[in-house]
Amino acid sequence: MHDLRMIRENPAAFDAALATRGLEPLSAGLLKLDEERRELTTRLQELQSRRNEASKAIGQAMGQGDTDKAEALKAEVAEIKQSMPQLEDEERAKAKALNDTLAAIPNLPAEGVPVGEDENDNLHVSQWTTPRTFHFPPKEHADIGPALGMDFETGAAMSGARFTFLRGQMARLHRALAQFMLDHQTSENGYVECNPPLLVRDEALFGTGQLPKFAEDQFRANDLWLIPTAEVSLTNSVREQIIDDLSTPIRLTALTPCFRSEAGAAGKDTRGFIRQHQFEKVELVSICSPEDAHAEHMHMVESAESILHALELPHQKVLLCTGDMGFGARKTFDLEVWLPGQDAYREISSISWCGDFQARRMNARYRPEGEKKTAFVHTLNGSGLAVGRTLVAVLENYQQEDGSVLVPEVLKPYMGGVEKLVPQG
Template identity: 60%
Template sequence: MLDIKWIRDNPKTLVEALVKRSWSGDDAQSTVDDLIARDEARREHLTELQTRQERRNAASKEIGNAMRSGDAALAEKLKAEVGEIKAFIQNGEARERELDKALNDALAVLPNVPLDDVPVGKDEHDNVVTRTVGTVPTRPNWVKEHFEIGEALGMMDFERAAKLSGSRFTVLKSGLARMERALGQFMLDLHTTEHGYEEVIPPLMVRDEVLYGTGQLPKFEDDLFFTPHGDGKLGLIPTAEVPLTNLVREDITAHEKLPLRYTALTPCFRSEAGSAGRDTRGMLRQHQFYKVELVSITDQESSLAEHERMTACAEEVLKRLGLAFRTMTLCTGDMGFGARKTYDIEVWLPGQNAYREISSCSVCGDFQARRMDARYKDRDGKGNRFVHTLNGSGTAVGRALIAVIENYQNEDGSVTIPEALRPYMGGLAKIESK
């Protein structure tokens, strides 16, 4: 969430930022004008409330003076005035809550402001290649896509998954099931033992205020799954970013404890609203999938350096697996709602003859922190400031499985296991059809 004080002081900057995010100039200007008008109405009301409260306090003292001086008529008149003021204040406090909610609701659907070095563009075609790592191999004519390989091995079953749960689900068995588990364990071990992240096993179902804190609610409610809980509901996490980032909600963290770095391997649940017709075959776009998430909580001066560090940690996974990839800087029109800058890491898939996203690493500034009321102590311990938050995939396990299957496939239909995974596969070197 953006700071309304910053919006009042920088309306033109916000309009320009929204236009960079593909808003029309008229929509951006009217939105900013509306926010400022809402805030002005709220501030005027608060001023009136404060004036009335001050008059009530003064009148109460005057009542005492009038009674001591024997002026009963004046005392009664003042009591009547105080009664009217009390009624106004009572109604005024309810009105204050209404104005606060209206302003916060308007702010809650406003995206974050991109950093100055983010390329301006409309969609994924305007993203910029930051670096390319590894060599894309020559594509033999026998290369297949992951689902063709998995089905031929008898270890990837979409038909039975559809009978169990419908479309966009997969049943993995035998060697491929073991490889997916191995990939998750390999990533966790790398990030905890070499990259300094603390492993967490968080809840997979969370309250609305937790989803609000990281920006999934209210804007992206259609992308979520919910389950009844007591008199309300809980949301299934679309990513471990949600519970991991909210570990600092409503807290004030000591400066010396920063940065906090968390990682988790969890299932993720997404309705994929708006994705009809996209990647309907195979495992690329699923309602349920596993992902290793990286989350960092930093002070305001360190977040940009932490963003580079986090991206390098995610890239290291692909380097260890021997996979070619490229890192993209997303343009303003393709960047996520809460991000100020995002790197997407795209792994080479020979079956598709294309790069596909496997990780997205974003720096959010204090955007999520304001929604969570997450702060830290200044170095001198005198003041509190909002933390900066970052999140990234370290990486998506299912997509890593796809990449390994396609890049390590053999002409006979078997799949060679990368050296980095063999200790997690009991020394097995190849997955073959039974």
Template identity: 60%
Template sequence: MFDIKWIRENPQAFDAALARRGAEAASARLIALDDARRAHIARLQEAQERRNAASKEIGKAKAMKDEAAAQALIDEVAKIKSMIQEGEEEERRLNEALDQALCVIPNLPLADVPDGSDETGNVVHHVHGDKPQLPFINKPKEHFELGEALGTMDFATAAKLSGSRFVLLKGQLARLERALGQFMIDLHTTEHGYMEVSPPLLVSGTALYGTGQLPKFEEDLFRAGDSHYLIPTAEVPLTNMVADEILGEEALPLRVTALTHCFRSEAGSAGRDTRGMLRQHQFQKCELVSVTRPEDSAAELERMLGCAEAVLQKLGLHYRVMTLCTGDMGFGSQKTYDIEVWLPGQDTYREISSCSVCGDFQARRMNARFRPADAKGLRHVHTLNGSGVAVGRAMIAVMENYQNNDGTITVPEVLRPYMGGLERIG
């Protein structure tokens, strides 16, 4: 959400930033909506002033026993009162029209974000490690080939239960998934300073509006009843913890994490990644959320990226970090880093984490503010979110990178305490 006052003062900069995202210029349309709203509010204020003045004149007319003048003024006040009531309804309509126009406009990219229309414009930020050499394997298998051969990754039964884009994990792979999630949440809480939260998996439409999923991306959500949705990511409940709050500056930065199931309809991905676990309706993810002062958010993004990278480094996985271009960033992001892990079975990199800074874009939608210690007034906080990381995709990466020629999977050392000391899945 944007401050219409800032748009009025910077229309060319606003439109230029939208153009970088491939969006149409919007300042003229928004200012016109605001002009109509402001003009109507001015007329209402004039009417209210006249009503107040006429109300005082009624007393004077009655004191002078001028009943005709008093009645005329009473009739005028009644007429103005009715007009104000209708005008207040129109004011609400005009406010809503402006809000609806503002809330579907994507966030503006920071100056250092590379320009581009799609993922081909993304830029390699850095690469960690080297691609693993698996000389003992003629052709590395994909995760679903490994899992199905082991009898512990069952897509057929999951489809019988729930339809496509679900999986049923059994035995040692079920434990591996649990081990990965526990490892991640322990790492972020004990070494990275995040507070663990166990949030609701059902949230209101207001919460989804606050983080930007509604109204623009409703088709990507699973609705539960009339008033709730299943969370597409724990970013939604974690970020909304500060909705309508005024924080003290000493409470910032606020860093929270949660290991939850997430639910996405994958409405725009028909035909993509239909085999295996890469794109599921239900999956687990360890989410990181930070709430900071505006001047700290850029540094916090780099810190958050480092926390997510640490997961892959401790797992011994090769990956690269991409700076997303303006055409590939998420709706609410000012700048995003994607971490792409190497999958030998696919012979390609796949996204396993996104870390984004949103500036005050979400905070304005949520009315989340803080009180500076050395200044008067309130300021909007900045919010950040990142995956630390997607559990299912981490399991895919472990399976494909640690596969053996006999179809077994070596358990990374960092996970063995969570696996009861198990060294190999077979």
């Protein structure tokens, strides 16, 4: 959510920032709605004040025996009471229209974010290690996986497209990856492990920006929503709170299933394990003061990247342009892992600084040291990492010519001594 005061004070800057995201100027319409709402509020306050004055004057007139004045005042109070409900309805309608409009506007890019239309305008920042040279044509994971326990047919038969059934050694490797990620983020990078709800109310998805704009991308169960990412649950853990001490960032992590309808990704990655309706992810969330936000963003990027380093997976870091950033982000780095079977780098983590955009939607605040007034916190989130996509990267980068896949060194303690996955049957 945007700061309406900021829009009032500098509408041109607001429109200019929106233009970098490809949006038309919106400040004039917002300010018109705001002015109309404030006029109604002022009129209601004036009527309320006059009603109170007239009600008090009725008693005085009666005490003085001036019945004509008392009756006139009673008629005035009755007229005010009759007119106020309509004005209150109009005020609520204007306020709702204003809030609904504000809620649908994406966050403003931070200074230094490259202006662009799509992924082609993203800025390459760095690359880590040289991809392995294969002495045979490397295969895609969808061709390697079935013989190792990645069962696409059974998953599709029971649940439809974009569902996969993992068996045996493949399921074990998937679990090993998830446990390693969670252990690493808690023991090495300072995150506190959480086990949050997977079903949330409307206001939780609104708080992190999935509602109302992206409702079609979510799965709903009765009156609750299945989380598309643990970002929703973890970030909303400070909803409607005032944090007394935010001298150090609050770092949270969770391994959860995630559920996405992928309505906005029709036709993309229909083959294999890249884009699923149900998947697991280790999410990273930080709640911090504005002063700590930049350093915390860098820490989160390094935390996600440290998993790729430990697994020795070649990857690159990319700064997203204004046209490719998510709805709630001010600045986003993507980590893209090398997939030799596809001969391409593919996104495996997005790490975003959201400023106070989500905090305003959640009313999450803190009390700066030495100050009486509260301020909105800053929120950050990122994958540390998406387990399924990391599994894909391990399969493709550690594949052998005979169809087996070596287990990365850091995962061997989680695999019960298994050192490679071998084709079955």
